[in-house]
Amino acid sequence: MFSPDEHDLIVELMNLGVGRAASALSQLIGDEVLLSVPAVDFIPLSEAQDSFHSQLPECLAGVLQNFNGFVSGRAVLLFPEERSFELLEAMLGVEAGEFDQSELELEALTELGNILLNNCLATISNQLGESLQTDIPEAFTTNSSDLSTRLNLFDQSFTEASILLVNIDFSLKDKALQGHLIFLVDLSSKEPFLKSLQRYIGGLLD
Amino acid sequence: MVCLTELSAKALTDSASVDYSELMDSLANGVIILNRSGQVIFANDWICDHVEGWQENFQGKTLLEMFPNQVSSHLVEAISDACELQLGRILSFQFHHNLLPLIRVTPAGVIQDLNVTILLKPLMRSGLTLLQCQDMTNSVKREQHLKANEKILRTERKALEMIATGSTLDDVSNTLCTTLEALLIGARVALLMLDDNRHGLSVLSAPAFPDAFKVFVSAFEVAPNMGTCRQALLYKKLVVSENVTNDPSWITQDQAIETFSLQSCWAMPILSARNDAIGVLVIYPENYSVPDALQKSLIDRIARLGAIAFERHQHIERINYLAMHDSLTGLANRSLLSEHLHRNLHRAQREKQRFALLFIDLDKFKWINDNHGHDAGDDVLLIVAQRLIKKLRSTDICARIGGDEFVVMLESISNTEAAVMVAESLCELIKEPIKWGNAELNVSASIGISLFPEDGNSADALLNRADDAMYKAKDLGKDRCVRLQASE
Numbered sequence: 001m002f003s004p005d006e007h008d009l010i011v012e013l014m015n016l017g018v019g020r021a022a023s024a025l026s027q028l029i030g031d032e033v034l035l036s037v038p039a040v041d042f043i044p045l046s047e048a049q050d051s052f053h054s055q056l057p058e059c060l061a062g063v064l065q066n067f068n069g070f071v072s073g074r075a076v077l078l079f080p081e082e083r084s085f086e087l088l089e090a091m092l093g094v095e096a097g098e099f100d101q102s103e104l105e106l107e108a109l110t111e112l113g114n115i116l117l118n119n120c121l122a123t124i125s126n127q128l129g130e131s132l133q134t135d136i137p138e139a140f141t142t143n144s145s146d147l148s149t150r151l152n153l154f155d156q157s158f159t160e161a162s163i164l165l166v167n168i169d170f171s172l173k174d175k176a177l178q179g180h181l182i183f184l185v186d187l188s189s190k191e192p193f194l195k196s197l198q199r200y201i202g203g204l205l206d
Numbered sequence: 207m208v209c210l211t212e213l214s215a216k217a218l219t220d221s222a223s224v225d226y227s228e229l230m231d232s233l234a235n236g237v238i239i240l241n242r243s244g245q246v247i248f249a250n251d252w253i254c255d256h257v258e259g260w261q262e263n264f265q266g267k268t269l270l271e272m273f274p275n276q277v278s279s280h281l282v283e284a285i286s287d288a289c290e291l292q293l294g295r296i297l298s299f300q301f302h303h304n305l306l307p308l309i310r311v312t313p314a315g316v317i318q319d320l321n322v323t324i325l326l327k328p329l330m331r332s333g334l335t336l337l338q339c340q341d342m343t344n345s346v347k348r349e350q351h352l353k354a355n356e357k358i359l360r361t362e363r364k365a366l367e368m369i370a371t372g373s374t375l376d377d378v379s380n381t382l383c384t385t386l387e388a389l390l391i392g393a394r395v396a397l398l399m400l401d402d403n404r405h406g407l408s409v410l411s412a413p414a415f416p417d418a419f420k421v422f423v424s425a426f427e428v429a430p431n432m433g434t435c436r437q438a439l440l441y442k443k444l445v446v447s448e449n450v451t452n453d454p455s456w457i458t459q460d461q462a463i464e465t466f467s468l469q470s471c472w473a474m475p476i477l478s479a480r481n482d483a484i485g486v487l488v489i490y491p492e493n494y495s496v497p498d499a500l501q502k503s504l505i506d507r508i509a510r511l512g513a514i515a516f517e518r519h520q521h522i523e524r525i526n527y528l529a530m531h532d533s534l535t536g537l538a539n540r541s542l543l544s545e546h547l548h549r550n551l552h553r554a555q556r557e558k559q560r561f562a563l564l565f566i567d568l569d570k571f572k573w574i575n576d577n578h579g580h581d582a583g584d585d586v587l588l589i590v591a592q593r594l595i596k597k598l599r600s601t602d603i604c605a606r607i608g609g610d611e612f613v614v615m616l617e618s619i620s621n622t623e624a625a626v627m628v629a630e631s632l633c634e635l636i637k638e639p640i641k642w643g644n645a646e647l648n649v650s651a652s653i654g655i656s657l658f659p660e661d662g663n664s665a666d667a668l669l670n671r672a673d674d675a676m677y678k679a680k681d682l683g684k685d686r687c688v689r690l691q692a693s694e
Contacts, residue, residue, distance in 0.1 A: 065294065092300055110298065133291075136326070
């Protein structure tokens with residue numbers, strides 16, 4: 001669907017966005033947060049279920065944000081459920097609890113995901129000179145088998161969609177964990193998106 | 207039903223006339239609507255009531271203009287992202303403590319800071335941004351309660367596991383104290399145990415105190431009304447002294463109050479299953495204070511665990527004692543004798559010293575049982591045991607190993623004559639008449655003597671040799687001491 005150049009550009013933009021998110025998070029908690037993107041994969045909608053199964057941990061905590069603009073879709077940050085709360089506890093400097101899935105911790109996770117997703121999406125749209133709106137984020141917990149349902153992957157609004165699966169390495173103090181970003185892109189809005197990418201690549205070549 | 211349907215139909219037709227501003231003002235959350243430039247175009251009553259210094263003519267002003275030094279930079283940035291770039295944002299109270307100058311007045315009239323989470327939702331169609339303040343105060347309280355309860359449950363489980371798996375009382379006590387210290391921030395906790403005589407207190411565990419605290423506790427006045435701990439023991443309930451410096455029951459303790467920087471003292475008695483006070487859980491909080499309901503229940507639960515640990519410890523001690531002692535006389539039994547004998551044998555071999563065993567069998571004991579009953583027999587055994595104990599050195603061991611059979615181990619002797627002398631004096635001592643009601647009971651003893659190393663170099667050999675010598679004493683007419691010759 002994407003040419004090698006376009007693919008590289010998306011990876012590049014993703015790295016840039018994640019870098020900005022890292023500095024925003026560092027500023028938020030007053031301690032260094034390191035983020036890196038070791039892998040980016042494009043997956044057709046039909047293979048999503050299998051990919052989620054094979055690539056994601058069983059129990060997941062996530063933050064979902066819808067976006068609209070020159071390209072539309074859903075952005076999701078996913079963490080292995082247990083580790084995500086460890087990370088939050090480290091960020092908030094609170095003592096580790098036994099039952100981690102509390103309403104309040106889920107809310108803190110929402111902001112963490114919000115900052116990450118907004119930075120990624122805003123960086124992409126800024127770089128491409130386009131505009132993009134994001135809705136307020138919502139947090140949830142699920143498991144890898146139910147994820148497709150949770151994300152409404154197969155509802156009517158996405159007859160034509162593609163999935164961008166981004167692995168993201170997170171490290172803070174002595175904690176390190178891998179999270180995943182999923183961008184579910186509505187391909188009915190493919191044209192303006194592709195055009196923006198090509199224009200940007202064209203600009204680079206000029 | 208008809209009526210309701212008619213009403214709802216009417217409501218539907220009237221929906222155009224709903225007063226949205228009234229609706230907004232009745233919400234329990236704060237609502238502000240901002241335009242693209244971040245200027246306030248609407249704020250509901252909640253905002254006017256809860257934002258300190260909210261201006262009546264707010265319209266057209268940004269939050270930063272209204273509160274130049276009181277709006278957090280994170281909020282300013284998020285508002286600009288939301289209004290200009292239309293990026294939805296959540297600012298959780300957990301990451302941000304002072305987003306806006308918010309206060310609330312409690313039903314009791316106390317002014318408190320508010321924990322809020324702010325949501326910024328860009329409204330796609332109008333281009334406006336909805337700012338929502340959600341009061342998290344109650345959620346936070348609920349969560350704190352839950353977490354505190356979880357912690358207590360974990361502590362209880364850990365302590366019960368420790369008790370069940372046979373950890374020492376010291377270890378369990380230390381765990382209880384340190385956990386309570388972790389739950390009551392800044393407090394120092396000690397577990398005190400009532401001594402066997404039920405007057406003195408001794409420190410079982412006081413992890414946050416120096417050793418001198420033990421001296422202070424054990425030297426504290428024995429009078430029942432002195433100190434908070436003693437009152438807790440007396441009244442068998444939590445006793446709180448908010449300020450020990452002016453508490454009459456702490457008078458004369460100025461030195462300790464200063465040395466250990468004591469302020470308040472909360473003392474919870476540790477009660478046995480029979481409701482006897484057996485110890486005290488004592489808490490010295492960081493400031494002058496009294497415990498709230500949650501702290502009280504926490505203290506109560508830890509004290510109960512303390513009671514279980516204490517009682518379990520006492521049971522184990524009792525079981526160990528019973529396994530090693532004769533229940534009638536309290537003397538060592540055969541097992542404990544054997545333990546001491548082996549230990550002494552090794553010591554004597556190592557130090558090249560001599561020691562003696564005296565095998566004592568009472569004469570005419572059966573006759574007393576048959577003619578005066580078993581109570582009399584028991585009394586005789588008890589009195590003989592007491593006489594033996596009184597005569598012997600504390601390092602010697604006296605054991606009852608059968609009906610009327612005793613074994614005395616003289617831990618070290620300088621020569622054979624010394625052993626014979628002790629044996630003869632015991633013979634005389636046992637012979638002294640024993641009063642039993644109006645009667646006078648007379649017993650005597652046959653004593654067999656064996657010496658280490660001359661008469662054997664193992665515990666069994668020495669015991670057998672002393673036993674044989676005792677039989678020889680019986681054969682020779684009882685009431686005497688015998689040591690077998692080497693040839694016998």
